[in-house]
Amino acid sequence: KGTAPGLRMQVGKAWVFALPGVPQEMLPMVDHDVIPFLQSASGEQRSVVVSRLLRTWGESESKVGELLADLYVTSLNPTIAFLASAGEIKVRLTAKAATEAEARRLIEPVEGEVRARLGSRVFAADDDTIEAILLGLLLDRGWTIGTAESATGGMVAARITSVPGSSAAFRGGVVAYDAATKTRLLGVPASVIAEHGLVSEEVAAAMAEGAAERLAVDVAIAVTGSAGPDEHDGTEPGTMVVAVRTPQATSVRTLRMPGDRERVRTYTTTAALHHARLAITGAVEGP
Amino acid sequence: KGTAPGLRMQVGKAWVFALPGVPQEMLPMVDHDVIPFLQSASGEQRSVVVSRLLRTWGESESKVGELLADLYVTSLNPTIAFLASAGEIKVRLTAKAATEAEARRLIEPVEGEVRARLGSRVFAADDDTIEAILLGLLLDRGWTIGTAESATGGMVAARITSVPGSSAAFRGGVVAYDAATKTRLLGVPASVIAEHGLVSEEVAAAMAEGAAERLAVDVAIAVTGSAGPDEHDGTEPGTMVVAVRTPQATSVRTLRMPGDRERVRTYTTTAALHHARLAITGAVEGP
Numbered sequence: 001k002g003t004a005p006g007l008r009m010q011v012g013k014a015w016v017f018a019l020p021g022v023p024q025e026m027l028p029m030v031d032h033d034v035i036p037f038l039q040s041a042s043g044e045q046r047s048v049v050v051s052r053l054l055r056t057w058g059e060s061e062s063k064v065g066e067l068l069a070d071l072y073v074t075s076l077n078p079t080i081a082f083l084a085s086a087g088e089i090k091v092r093l094t095a096k097a098a099t100e101a102e103a104r105r106l107i108e109p110v111e112g113e114v115r116a117r118l119g120s121r122v123f124a125a126d127d128d129t130i131e132a133i134l135l136g137l138l139l140d141r142g143w144t145i146g147t148a149e150s151a152t153g154g155m156v157a158a159r160i161t162s163v164p165g166s167s168a169a170f171r172g173g174v175v176a177y178d179a180a181t182k183t184r185l186l187g188v189p190a191s192v193i194a195e196h197g198l199v200s201e202e203v204a205a206a207m208a209e210g211a212a213e214r215l216a217v218d219v220a221i222a223v224t225g226s227a228g229p230d231e232h233d234g235t236e237p238g239t240m241v242v243a244v245r246t247p248q249a250t251s252v253r254t255l256r257m258p259g260d261r262e263r264v265r266t267y268t269t270t271a272a273l274h275h276a277r278l279a280i281t282g283a284v285e286g287p
Numbered sequence: 288k289g290t291a292p293g294l295r296m297q298v299g300k301a302w303v304f305a306l307p308g309v310p311q312e313m314l315p316m317v318d319h320d321v322i323p324f325l326q327s328a329s330g331e332q333r334s335v336v337v338s339r340l341l342r343t344w345g346e347s348e349s350k351v352g353e354l355l356a357d358l359y360v361t362s363l364n365p366t367i368a369f370l371a372s373a374g375e376i377k378v379r380l381t382a383k384a385a386t387e388a389e390a391r392r393l394i395e396p397v398e399g400e401v402r403a404r405l406g407s408r409v410f411a412a413d414d415d416t417i418e419a420i421l422l423g424l425l426l427d428r429g430w431t432i433g434t435a436e437s438a439t440g441g442m443v444a445a446r447i448t449s450v451p452g453s454s455a456a457f458r459g460g461v462v463a464y465d466a467a468t469k470t471r472l473l474g475v476p477a478s479v480i481a482e483h484g485l486v487s488e489e490v491a492a493a494m495a496e497g498a499a500e501r502l503a504v505d506v507a508i509a510v511t512g513s514a515g516p517d518e519h520d521g522t523e524p525g526t527m528v529v530a531v532r533t534p535q536a537t538s539v540r541t542l543r544m545p546g547d548r549e550r551v552r553t554y555t556t557t558a559a560l561h562h563a564r565l566a567i568t569g570a571v572e573g574p
Binding site for chain 1: 441447449452453458459460467468515517549552
């Protein structure tokens with residue numbers, strides 16, 4: 001993963017490791033060299049730590065914590081931890097055992113209990129991101145997808161295309177920042193913009209439908225809004241509107257996002273991807 | 288910046304601080320409460336640490352280090368550090384003094400010397416990112432900008448629109464992932480794609496020119512390429528082509544980017560923004 005070398009030397013009774021600082025060089029050395037060396041040098045029985053990450057959407061960290069409060073207190077192996085990122089709450093189960101198989105056996109019943117309590121809030125496990133899950137749903141159905149973005153400025157398209165192989169479903173997107181571009185590239189009627197404003201459910205729906213037509217895709221995700229720091233077309237910063245067009249229907253949601261421009265854009269991008277997942281699977285929409 | 292409280296208590300001769308773990312809650316408490324409290328409690332003379340960040344483009348970390356090698360060794364206040372991120376090499380000068388003004392006076396001559404040696408490689412200082420610098424250049428000229436992206440999938444548009452107020456210059460962008468979308472939305476002639484391939488300087492130039500016309504903008508940035516992990520249209524992963532159309536000319540560069548899909552996309556996005564800066568200012572193109 002690079003050319004920087006790592007050093008190991010014995011100083012008195014201690015082993016000193018000098019590793020490169022770049023994480024993508026350092027971490028493989030820790031995993032493949034340092035830890036096995038220390039385990040073998042210490043002569044101790046090896047123990048293995050295994051983690052399972054359950055990804056949830058649609059509930060606050062405090063609500064997820066409440067639903068799992070007693071497990072959190074009583075379960076010591078695996079331990080339970082909560083991690084929040086961009087509106088997704090992740091529940092991490094970590095077990096320690098002599099072998100990986102044994103650690104997994106310890107995790108299994110607790111995972112079952114966590115899943116039973118959280119139900120459809122759990123949308124994926126481990127490294128399956130929402131963008132990868134969304135692509136899987138599209139490929140299952142043989143559907144294509146495109147985007148129409150204003151306030152997120154290309155972030156939804158960038159997230160979808162971050163997945164290797166996304167070209168099997170993703171056709172393209174339009175970033176339409178001003179009113180004229182929304183009309184010219186997405187066919188949003190100027191009258192709809194004039195009547196409802198740039199940040200409106202009507203404009204978001206028209207963007208999604210325009211994108212579906214212009215990009216010739218089955219599913220289109222549209223985002224308009226005011227990311228801040230200033231008002232946009234008279235709407236308060238943090239007001240974001242997401243629309244998803246599927247072959248069945250177009251659904252629209254207005255979100256109020258706290259935080260600065262970067263946070264509003266990142267959270268809205270994640271929310272838009274979840275909105276698309278829920279619209280495709282026909283589930284009741286999450287928050 | 289949040290609702291989590293911080294605690295301070297005295298345990299024997301020690302002060303214990305308990306702060307929330309979220310950086311955006313924790314850091315202001317450290318700056319505004321913990322450090323002033325400790326300074327005042329210790330009765331020591333306050334000292335101030337001031338950093339100056341010079342951002343460079345167009346040279347490797349080892350070349351920048353070589354140009355500044357003797358300063359790096361001899362300069363102790365300010366100290367010199369090198370930071371690499373996505374192809375940009377940052378030179379950080381950090382001085383410690385009794386007052387901020389004095390720290391800045393210590394930095395000044397060393398900054399002058401660093402700038403003299405690095406010349407036009409220094410494109411900005413402190414928090415001025417390439418996207419903010421690019422927007423400033425556009426606003427100075429009263430020019431508008433748009434994007435046409437394939438392999439970067441919206442990341443160039445997302446970077447430009449991350450800057451508050453970017454709507455003053457940014458009109459919109461097209462993410463054209465497949466050949467048909469490049470032709471339909473950007474007017475790239477199918478014959479050019481057939482003759483030169485999707486990853487070619489000819490297609491990149493046609494994307495930039497098509498974007499300038501369709502989005503009605505003065506400057507257009509286009510990116511096509513193969514981000515990996517698989518070949519795209521017969522070109523090796525990491526082969527990326529950037530084109531910039533200005534009112535004067537269209538310039539095109541082919542880049543070979545190492546690393547995985549995420550790294551190739553991120554580095555190419557940064558390179559495309561610099562390419563646009565250099566094309567607008569009429570400078571000789573950097574690498």
